[in-house]
Amino acid sequence: MDLIPAPQRVQTWEPHEWTFELSAKTRIAAAHGAEGVARWLRAELSAATGFTFDACSLDEGRRTAHAVCLDFDPELRASSGREAYRMSVDVYGASIRGGGRPGLFYAAQTLRQLLGPRAFRKAPIDGPRWKIPDILIEDAPRFGWRGVLLDVSRHFLPKADVLRFLDLMAVHKLNVLHLHLTDDQGWRVEIKRYPRLTEVGAWRERSMVGFRAGERRDDRPHGGYYTQDDLREIVSYATKRHITVVPEIDLPGHSQAAIAAYPELGNADVVDTAALGVWTDWGINPNVLNVSEGTLRFFEGVLEELLEIFPSEFIHLGGDECPKDQWRASPAAQARIKELGLADEDELQSWFIRHFDRWLAARGRRLIGWDEILEGGLAIAAEPKGAPVAKATSDKRPTKEGAPEGGASAPDDERPEARRRSRAAVSSWRGYAGGVAAARAGHDVVMCPEQHVYLDHRQAAGEDEPIPVGYVRSLEDVYRFEPVPAELDEAAARHVIGTQANLWTEFMADARDIDYRAFPRLAAFAEVAWSAPAARDFADFERRMTTHYARLDALGVEYRPPGGPHPWQRRPGVVGRPLDGPPPAG
Structure with a gap:
């Protein structure tokens, strides 16, 4: 059936003499609690087919032909989780049963794929009748965290493009959008108590074009930010597609945009922070936050507003690429190290991160950071035996129709090992090593190693690739990525809660550039995140990609063609930063 990601089990009957056909008579029936999925399916299929798909009760749908019936299956939920589904189609209609709302939603996405590429268009076009052969599909994902990082700091992505990207994630059954909201080059979230973060920090005077060796600049000012209502809209839109939005506020490094807005956040005893602007270069920046009580209170204030917008269990606080030179030179930082009885600057960063780990935990949330947060020690926060385990804030609030179940927002106190698990989790980006160390120490891990799933890296060798960056990571390379390192034993492997592909946008100025870098490789990654290793077959995947x-054409995605970029997708003369040779192992 050319489904992507490939389901666990598909059974069809030959010859296909009996088919279910969508028509003006077809209705969509939903069990109580499944109405949100039914509304989404009705809206998408109505747009593509021109049929209205009237609603009816589940009992009525089962008694009549020409119905798509959505219902829950407690046994399926108990055996395979909320994201599992079972779909059977025969001449009388389609019966879809899910372990929870996410399972029903993923089944609806599968149904849409079965109807052919026309089902992904926004208005009807001429074509064959809407037929599905008799089929049985049983499916469930391998990982609960199937994520994509979208960097909206280096190049701002307007809200409409973020909503479109969420739709593309949903098509591929990806369920976590990691939104990288702040960095040296721009602050993208409105914080009402600190208005200068967006007044000053949301725009830069110019941008580097390509890598610095090319010495090219675009002197047009660049900027933009999301209001809090914009972000609430993004979260709500994602929720209806069973996607959790995990925000990232990067600290204590990658913070020059914040320091430009509020110079007292920087190391003013070392550098003239009042003279700093929002950074116009790419790379690792020496200007980092100071470690004063005032800086802690400032970012607690930022996070208080952030938690009101994002109900996600996890909040990402970066922690990566924080040079320690200013702290070594700063009398105030050295006094802080002595006051706290720390050994060195690495322990100072660990103390800084652990402060926010405790702060978030006290509010029912969990910190996640890049693997550098392990440096200097990241304590395992084991709860005393019998102590209650804090759930995600979204699980404490009244459940809303369409709210995500499972995935990154699922309550985890049902797992036996939950009471002994560390609060903080680790995004392993510098290869596998950080993730292996974190998992063995009891931290949950999201595997996103640069050498495998950084989709800003070039897709082929040669001069045609636009702004060639990093290692060559072809469609097949991404498909062959395995998120769970072989050296982990069974207990440690359970701490790998998922995997994530990352789209860093230094060299992606708009949605067209993101399309090119992301697709088709994101389709390969989606199958890696969904399917067990034994079920993956690249030759079969490549055939299904046809x-x-x-x-993708119907969706308007400007992907990289298999034969190489279109002429308008190239950037001749713009210097990149290709890395010679194969990526290092691990």
Whole structure:
């Protein structure tokens, strides 16, 4: 059936003499609690087919032909989780049963794929009748965290493009959007008590074009930010597609945009922070936050507003690429090290991160950071035996129709090992090593190693690739990525809660550039995140991609063609930063 990601089990009957056909008579029936999925399916299929798909009760749908019936299956939920589903189609209609709302939603996405590429268009076009052969599909994902990082700091992505990207994630059954909201080059979230973060920090005077060796600049000012209502809209839109939005506020490094807005946040006893602007270069920046009580209170204030917008269990606080030179030179930082009885600057950063680990935990949230947060020690926060385990804030609030179940927002106190688990989790980006160390120490891990799933890296060798960056990571390379390192034993492997592909946008100025870098490789990654290793077959995936390219065409995705970029997708003369040779192992 050319489905992507490939389901666990598909059974069809030959010859396909009996088919279910969507028509003006077809209705969509939903059990109580499944109405949100039914509304989404009705809206998408109505747009593509021109049929209205009237609603009816589940009992009525089961008694009549020409119905798509959505219902829950407690046994399926108990055996395979909320994201599992079972779909059977025959001449009388389609029966979809899910372990929870996410399972029903993923089944609806599968149904849409079965109807062909035309089902992904926004208005009807001429074509064959809407038929599905008799089929049985049983499916569930391998990982609960199937994520994509979208960097909106280096190049701002307007809200409409973020909503479109969420739709593309949903098509591929990806369920976590890691939104990188702040960095040296721009602050993208409105914080009402600190208005200068967006007044000053949300724009820069110019941008580097390509890598610095090319010495090219675009002297047009660049900027933008999301109001709090914009972000609430993004979260709500994602929720209806069973996607959790995890915000990232990067600290204590990658913070020059914040320091430009509020110079007292920087190391003013070392550098003239009042003279700093929002950074116009790419790379690792020496200007980092100071470690005063005032800086802690400032970012507690930022996070208080952030928690009101994002109900996600996890809040990402970066922690990566924080040079320690200013702290070594700063009398105030050295006094802080002595006051706290710390050994060195690495322990100072660990103390800084652990402060926010405790602060978030006290509010029912969990910190996640890049693997550098392990440096200097990241304490395992084991709860005393019998102590209650804090759930995600979203689980404490009244459940809303369409709210995500499972995935990154699921309550985890049902797992036996939950009471002994560390609060903080680690995004392992510098290869596997950080993730292996974290998992063995009892930290949950999201595997996103640069050498495998950084989708800003070039897709082929040669001069045609636009702004060639990093290692060559082809479609097949991404498909062959395995998130769970072989050296982990069974207990440690359970701490790998998922995997994530990262789209850093230094060399992606708009949605067209993001399309090119992300697709088709994000389709390969989606199958890696969904399917067990034994079920993956690149030759079969490549064959199925022939149909999937037509779906991407219908969706308007400007992906990289298999034969190489279109002329308008190239950037001749713009210097990148290709890395010679194969990526290092691990």
